[in-house]
Amino acid sequence: AQTVTQSQPEMSVQEAETVTLSCTYDTSESDYYLFWYKQPPSRQMILVIRQEAYKQQNATENRFSVNFQKAAKSFSLKISDSQLGDAAMYFCACFGAAGNKLTFGGGTRVLVKP
Amino acid sequence: GAGVSQSPSNKVTEKGKDVELRCDPISGHTALYWYRQSLGQGLEFLIYFQGNSAPDKSGLPSDRFSAERTGGSVSTLTIQRTQQEDSAVYLCASSPQTGGAKNIQYFGAGTRLSVL
Numbered sequence: 001a002q003t004v005t006q007s008q009p010e011m012s013v014q015e016a017e018t019v020t021l022s023c024t025y026d027t028s029e030s031d032y033y034l035f036w037y038k039q040p041p042s043r044q045m046i047l048v049i050r051q052e053a054y055k056q057q058n059a060t061e062n063r064f065s066v067n068f069q070k071a072a073k074s075f076s077l078k079i080s081d082s083q084l085g086d087a088a089m090y091f092c093a094c095f096g097a098a099g100n101k102l103t104f105g106g107g108t109r110v111l112v113k114p
Numbered sequence: 115g116a117g118v119s120q121s122p123s124n125k126v127t128e129k130g131k132d133v134e135l136r137c138d139p140i141s142g143h144t145a146l147y148w149y150r151q152s153l154g155q156g157l158e159f160l161i162y163f164q165g166n167s168a169p170d171k172s173g174l175p176s177d178r179f180s181a182e183r184t185g186g187s188v189s190t191l192t193i194q195r196t197q198q199e200d201s202a203v204y205l206c207a208s209s210p211q212t213g214g215a216k217n218i219q220y221f222g223a224g225t226r227l228s229v230l
Contacts, residue, residue: 033217043203045221091157095217100170101147102207102219104157 002027002094006105013082014113020067021077021108023092031097034068036077039107040088048090051075079110087112116140118222120206126228127196135191135225139208146189147209147219148181152202160204163189164211196229203227 004025013019025034036048051059051068058066063083067076079086092105119138127133139146148160159173163183174180178197183189193200203226207219 035218037221042223043205043226044223045205045207047218047220050218095219097217100145100162100164101159101173102149102157103159106156 002029002032002096002099002103004092004094004103004105006092006108008108009106010109010111012111012113013079015084016081018078018080019082019110021079021090021092021110023075023077023105025073025075025092025094025103025105027073027094027096029096029098033095033097034066034075035093035095035102036064036066036075037091037093037104038086038088039091045091049077082110082112084112084114086110118206118208118220120204120222120225122225123223124226124228126230128230129198130195132192132194133196133227135193135204135227137189137191137206137208137222139187139189139206140210140220142210143208143220144186144211145209145219146183147207148189148191149205149207150175150202151205151224155202157205160191193227196227198229201227201229 032053034051037045049061063080089107093102121136144165146163161181162170178194181191203224205224207221209219
């Protein structure tokens with residue numbers, strides 16, 4: 001069984017500033033992956049970043065980076081130099097290799113102020 | 115194709131009617147997933163297909179829901195005798211099972227179902 005919790009329903013950030021989205025998870029699997037997906041109004045879920053749980057090094061993808069704390073079961077996303085196009089819903093998700101499905105958090109809406 | 119394609123984009127139906135939602139995955143992806151996104155329940159897993167194996171139907175909410183995947187490619191999600199609580203966005207995703215993108219799910223734009 002897996003659970004994913006996003007405690008921030010909405011976050012606001014000034015353009016060019018940095019925002020951090022929180023995510024905690026719980027899983028009984030030893031082999032799992034963590035993801036952040038972005039969902040703009042177009043509805044299509046877009047992969048932002050992936051972290052393999054067996055890797056200690058935090059994943060980065062251009063302006064996006066994660067802080068993966070395995071012992072604390074925490075997986076936060078940092079968006080640096082925020083742009084207007086970053087405005088969207090962001091979902092944290094956990095994929096267990098045995099369970100073969102994504103479990104999503106409730107989402108965080110990011111607003112970017114010009 | 116270049117991405118996961120879902121049709122129709124929007125579907126309005128009357129309570130009690132049957133509906134079929136279609137998903138065309140990325141070519142070569144052996145895994146296919148259906149999820150439901152609703153205001154009250156968030157994003158929920160419905161069903162998973164992997165190659166020729168028996169599907170994992172553990173997320174289907176009732177026996178009114180069924181899905182098939184023909185020839186290991188296109189999938190159809192069928193909802194019989196629709197109810198108002200079935201109103202949601204139905205998302206399809208596909209995933210390769212080998213290579214660097216293994217376990218990454220690529221999503222379509224979804225079908226918004228409205229049951230009147």
